[in-house]
Amino acid sequence: MFWILLIYLVVAYFVPELGVIAIICMLGPVAMAVKKGRYWCGHYCPRGSFYDRVVSRFSPHKPIPQFVRSKGFRIFMLCFIFAMFGVQFYMNGVTLAGVGRTFWNLILVTTIVGVVLGFIYAPRTWCSFCPMGTLSAWVAPKGHKKGFPYVWVSSACQMKCKRCAKVCPMQLTPNESRGDENGYLHPDCIKCGNCINACPTKVMEKRKCQG
Numbered sequence: 001m002f003w004i005l006l007i008y009l010v011v012a013y014f015v016p017e018l019g020v021i022a023i024i025c026m027l028g029p030v031a032m033a034v035k036k037g038r039y040w041c042g043h044y045c046p047r048g049s050f051y052d053r054v055v056s057r058f059s060p061h062k063p064i065p066q067f068v069r070s071k072g073f074r075i076f077m078l079c080f081i082f083a084m085f086g087v088q089f090y091m092n093g094v095t096l097a098g099v100g101r102t103f104w105n106l107i108l109v110t111t112i113v114g115v116v117l118g119f120i121y122a123p124r125t126w127c128s129f130c131p132m133g134t135l136s137a138w139v140a141p142k143g144h145k146k147g148f149p150y151v152w153v154s155s156a157c158q159m160k161c162k163r164c165a166k167v168c169p170m171q172l173t174p175n176e177s178r179g180d181e182n183g184y185l186h187p188d189c190i191k192c193g194n195c196i197n198a199c200p201t202k203v204m205e206k207r208k209c210q211g
Contacts, residue, residue, distance in 0.1 A: 002050035005111070012104045019100025022107050026132055033136035036149055041133055042169075042190030047111055048127060052169060055118035062121045064128050064171050069188075074134045081106070081131045124169040128188070137187035147208050149191050154203040155179030164195035164204060174204065183207060 012019040025047070029040035041048050067073055088105055092098035114126030127133055141148050153164075157178040165173045170188050174195050177184040196204045 001044065001046045002053050003046075005046035005050050005107075008046070009104070009108060009111075012100060016097045016100040016104060019102070019104035019107075020096065022103040029132045029136045030139060033140045035141075035145070035147060037140035037191065038133060038136045038188060039149065039191045040136065041127060041130075042192035047107075047114065048124065048190070050111075051114060051118055051123040051127070055115055056123040059118045059123045060121070061123070064122050064125050068125065068129045074129045074131075077129050078131045078134055081110075122169075122171060124171075127170065127190070133188070140187050141209075145209055148185075149206060149208050150183040150185050151177075151189065151195060152183040152205055152207045153178040153180070156201065156203045157199075158201075161200060163198045163200060167194045167198040169194065178203075 008018075008021065012021070025045065028044065029038070032040045032044075084106060085102065088102035089099070092101045092105075110126070110130075117125040151174045153174060155178055157175055159175050159178060162173075162175055164175050165171070168174065169192060170190060172184075172186050172189060174184040174186075174189070191206075193206060196206060
């Protein structure tokens with residue numbers, strides 16, 4: 001879906017009123033997270049798709065810095081982004097065109113930041129502290145809520161190849177939950193399924209909590 005991001009950046013530049021469409025990608029992830037966690041990030045986010053499909057080709061795929069995953073840094077980024085929204089609203093005016101331009105500006109700047117980080121570290125470095133991703137992780141079910149998707153790893157996993165961890169765009173380690181009937185329920189798992197598809201012994205599968 002990365003082409004949606006490119007079309008948006010071009011069209012909304014010339015027609016700023018259309019910039020408000022970006023609110024879908026701000027509210028959508030959080031709304032979906034109530035039942036599916038960060039599912040939106042791995043399946044519907046145009047920017048996430050852009051990082052996976054385009055930036056990943058040029059990224060060195062280095063480890064994502066741990067400090068950007070910290071709760072303190074993510075709270076800071078959340079406050080910073082909303083503060084920037086306030087400043088932009090003041091500068092652009094509270095009109096349809098002004099609000100649209102505010103969304104466009106922030107989408108453009110944060111996308112550029114994400115691309116730069118992708119060229120330095122890993123494609124989804126930005127996603128590790130994305131404000132909407134952070135909110136999604138916070139509102140996601142903390143336990144086995146009925147219908148919640150997760151990754152289950154059989155005890156047959158020997159944890160030798162660690163292929164699942166190598167292909168995880170968020171650099172998570174689902175293999176560490178092998179044999180755990182509760183499954184892998186990390187709040188930042190984007191449910192992309194890369195780990196399952198890459199498992200050479202096919203001891204991983206998608207499941208849904210039964211409640």
